[in-house]
Amino acid sequence: MSVPAELHYTPEHEWVSVEGTSASVGITDYAAQQLGDVVFVSLPTPGATVTAGEPCGEVESVKSVSDLYSPVDGEVIEVNGELEDDPSLVNAEPYAAGWMFRVRVAADGNGDAALPTDLLSAAEYEELTKSAG
Amino acid sequence: MTSFAGWQMPLRYGSETAEHLAVRRAAGLFDLSHMGEIAVTGPDAGAALDYALTGQASAVPPGRARYTMICAEDGGVLDDLVVYRQGKQEFLVIANASNTATVSGALTDRAAGYDAAVVDATQDYALIAVQGPAAAGILAPLVQLDPAAGELGAMKYYAGAFGTVAGREAWVARTGYTGEDGFELYCRPRDAEHVWTALAAGGSGAGLVPAGLAARDTLRLEAGMPLYGNELGPDVTPFEAGLGRVVKFDKPGEFVGREALAARASAGSSRHLAGLTIASRRVARHGYPVLADGRTCGTVTSGAPSPTLGVPIAMAYLDRQAASLAGAALAVDIRGEAVPAHLTDLPFYSRRR
Numbered sequence: 001m002s003v004p005a006e007l008h009y010t011p012e013h014e015w016v017s018v019e020g021t022s023a024s025v026g027i028t029d030y031a032a033q034q035l036g037d038v039v040f041v042s043l044p045t046p047g048a049t050v051t052a053g054e055p056c057g058e059v060e061s062v063k064s065v066s067d068l069y070s071p072v073d074g075e076v077i078e079v080n081g082e083l084e085d086d087p088s089l090v091n092a093e094p095y096a097a098g099w100m101f102r103v104r105v106a107a108d109g110n111g112d113a114a115l116p117t118d119l120l121s122a123a124e125y126e127e128l129t130k131s132a133g
Numbered sequence: 134m135t136s137f138a139g140w141q142m143p144l145r146y147g148s149e150t151a152e153h154l155a156v157r158r159a160a161g162l163f164d165l166s167h168m169g170e171i172a173v174t175g176p177d178a179g180a181a182l183d184y185a186l187t188g189q190a191s192a193v194p195p196g197r198a199r200y201t202m203i204c205a206e207d208g209g210v211l212d213d214l215v216v217y218r219q220g221k222q223e224f225l226v227i228a229n230a231s232n233t234a235t236v237s238g239a240l241t242d243r244a245a246g247y248d249a250a251v252v253d254a255t256q257d258y259a260l261i262a263v264q265g266p267a268a269a270g271i272l273a274p275l276v277q278l279d280p281a282a283g284e285l286g287a288m289k290y291y292a293g294a295f296g297t298v299a300g301r302e303a304w305v306a307r308t309g310y311t312g313e314d315g316f317e318l319y320c321r322p323r324d325a326e327h328v329w330t331a332l333a334a335g336g337s338g339a340g341l342v343p344a345g346l347a348a349r350d351t352l353r354l355e356a357g358m359p360l361y362g363n364e365l366g367p368d369v370t371p372f373e374a375g376l377g378r379v380v381k382f383d384k385p386g387e388f389v390g391r392e393a394l395a396a397r398a399s400a401g402s403s404r405h406l407a408g409l410t411i412a413s414r415r416v417a418r419h420g421y422p423v424l425a426d427g428r429t430c431g432t433v434t435s436g437a438p439s440p441t442l443g444v445p446i447a448m449a450y451l452d453r454q455a456a457s458l459a460g461a462a463l464a465v466d467i468r469g470e471a472v473p474a475h476l477t478d479l480p481f482y483s484r485r486r
Binding site: 036037039040042058060062063064065091 | 144145148149150347350351414415416418437438440468
């Protein structure tokens with residue numbers, strides 16, 4: 001199971017990658033493995049406002065359906081249209097081609113993205129998945 | 134891995150979709166050791182089962198199998214079963230893992246007064262299945278049947294024989310729960326690893342892959358086979374499930390549930406099991422309401438994306454009116470959205486024979 005060190009994580013198994021004030025979001029390798037084969041991803045609409053900790057989409061796998069939670073506050077600026085044709089990218093490359101949506105996050109005083117303070121580090125997330133078995 | 138009825142079960146080995154398609158195109162290897170095996174033996178074993186079950190076990194020739202059910206007095210289904218007749222006085226009853234204790238208990242109670250012994254032998258058996266069009270070819274070099282049983286390839290569907298698999302004793306049966314040709318191998322638990330390893334090695338060249346519970350569920354759903362707890366339960370009769378043929382009213386003697394089942398059969402069912410194809414990529418799942426003109430007319434019992442058909446499919450209990458409306462404008466309430474659905478004849482998939 002892969003947990004890239006440079007990403008931020010949530011207890012709901014999303015990852016966040018930040019460049020400036022743009023935050024890319026997907027689900028973790030652990031989540032993809034737990035879900036099994038992903039067959040459909042329902043994503044927020046570009047322009048929509050998302051709120052950290054609130055559901056903003058759904059991930060359907062063969063066996064189950066799960067809410068997709070936004071890890072950050074902001075406006076959706078782009079979604080991964082490739083998932084419409086090939087949702088299995090979520091299983092194959094959860095941190096790369098399987099990304100889900102990008103959010104414009106408000107800037108803090110230094111011009112960096114203002115992220116929720118309760119996001120997890122890679123080490124913290126890895127610990128969480130281990131204790132979950 | 135997942136917990137299921139007290140067993141640790143493999144949900145998937147890799148991709149459940151790939152496992153499913155391997156069974157349709159080549160073969161899959163399943164560990165089904167959680168299934169319950171109940172031995173019913175003795176001079177009256179057939180008569181005791183005739184009384185206990187909806188089917189006529191006594192009419193099954195040795196070396197053959199039947200799909201049947203055990204019902205409560207009120208006609209509700211306690212479990213669906215496969216019964217193998219292994220000898221003149223020897224039957225092996227296969228129950229679902231979650232129902233093994235119930236079935237074993239009911240058979241014990243119902244066999245009282247008959248010269249027959251009922252033993253829950255679940256711990257004495259491992260069950261390994263090889264399912265798919267390549268199954269017979271994969272097994273042929275590894276299986277030796279008792280001489281009287283003939284060659285494996287000539288074994289009829291729903292037949293079984295004693296023999297060996299990779300040199301270990303087993304009951305070899307041409308049965309399964311996938312809608313494909315295939316075999317189920319009942320061996321000793323201590324031989325299971327050897328048998329599994331020999332099959333995996335012998336079958337890999339023919340496309341055999343290990344397959345988990347997730348693939349088993351989508352395979353049986355495509356094949357229109359009911360799952361206890363979804364399509365079957367104590368509040369369902371075999372008639373509602375479209376399986377009235379398993380109730381043998383013309384067999385001699387009394388059987389548990391006869392009166393209630395006869396009444397239900399003549400009154401007709403108020404609901405019927407139907408197949409639905411969902412016009413969306415969203416999946417209709419267990420418990421979702423089925424709508425006709427916006428009004429609830431049934432409930433989904435099982436649903437999944439069908440790897441073979443490429444669309445979501447579901448089975449649902451619909452009230453009689455809706456089931457008779459072929460081509461009706463139906464929908465499934467998928468988490469608040471009415472998604473169009475089409476009535477589809479069961480099974481969704483039949484293998485070429």
